[in-house]
């Protein structure tokens with residue numbers, strides 16, 4: 001027979017490794033400064049509910065094409081430009097040129113600026129951009145999803161003519177004039193190569209969301225389990241988990257779908273165990289849209305980004321010596337549409353060289 005002290009010691013020793021193995025499953029994720037507070041969550045839910053009620057009542061969640069048939073006067077579909085920034089808007093003067101001389105019934109501008117920064121470089125007051133009520137955002141946290149949904153909800157509420165919603169950051173630059181951008185999104189039958197019918201009939205028949213949706217990628221599994229092995233179940237089995245660029249252009253119907261979602265948000269708002277495998281905003285939107293309306297999405301983005309030689313989850317950053325008409329031409333080239341419309345990431349000091357080729361090259365179409 002074993003003596004009692006021996007059994008005790010033995011079972012204690014045995015339980016140590018077991019605790020180590022099970023700890024991540026039993027213990028809640030470490031309290032993270034990045035978790036979303038109930039007060040912030042409530043503010044958002046109130047905003048989202050107002051946007052949903054408003055959009056449902058005003059019958060404005062139609063496909064943009066309906067506007068063409070319903071309105072007797074010249075249709076006025078708008079692009080909502082949504083700037084999500086946690087620094088100054090480095091390229092405000094370039095965007096000023098982009099919007100200059102554009103009829104104001106073709107766009108709106110909304111800015112979610114992290115309240116911890118002071119914007120010394122706002123867009124020109126001419127364009128009546130609106131600063132929306134904003135909260136702090138952090139990398140590797142669901143706060144970036146919340147900020148994006150806040151932008152979408154505010155733009156839905158603000159103007160029923162907002163028909164495409166383009167998300168941009170302070171590092172994004174336009175690759176074409178406003179008029180080219182507008183024609184590509186609303187009019188061109190040949191712009192989107194995922195829509196061969198429009199091209200065949202010579203008239204735009206479909207309005208899809210331009211959002212990258214990929215079903216494979218490095219570390220996809222690690223990112224899936226970054227909140228715990230079974231955390232996403234049962235709502236999101238691994239085979240439905242998607243990844244894509246954070247920057248997209250959504251139709252109004254999809255903007256509303258995103259603001260309505262509660263089910264996937266309940267999962268994606270859970271903080272991750274590890275920051276280096278946690279990019280909720282690159283997964284939430286592609287996964288949600290791919291689960292709910294895959295055929296309504298082009299599955300590619302209009303925002304060019306260079307992931308060659310990525311460091312620490314950051315894409316390649318262009319510096320002043322790189323900026324030239326030739327670079328713009330190369331960045332426009334897309335395998336999925338007639339052109340990319342936006343690009344990132346540019347260092348702030350690229351402003352001067354970009355301004356020098358703005359009117360003579362970038363906006364000359």
Ligand SMILES: *[C@@H]1O[C@H](CO)[C@@H](O)[C@H](O)[C@H]1NC(C)=O
Nearest residue numbers: 087114115116117118119120
């Ligand atoms: C922003 O400006 C205010 C008032 O000018 C100042 O008190 C604050 O420190 C500034 N914050 C940052 C992050 O620069």
Ligand SMILES: *[C@@H]1O[C@H](CO)[C@@H](O)[C@H](O)[C@H]1NC(C)=O
Nearest residue numbers: 306307308309310316330331
């Ligand atoms: C992408 O970045 C790499 C460096 O990582 C660079 O060599 C290449 O020229 C860039 N591609 C474009 C189209 O700018």
Ligand SMILES: *[C@@H]1O[C@H](CO)[C@@H](O)[C@H](O)[C@H]1NC(C)=O
Nearest residue numbers: 304330331332333334335336
């Ligand atoms: C387009 O496809 C080619 C061939 O697969 C690839 O080398 C190139 O990087 C792609 N271009 C972009 C902008 O993704």
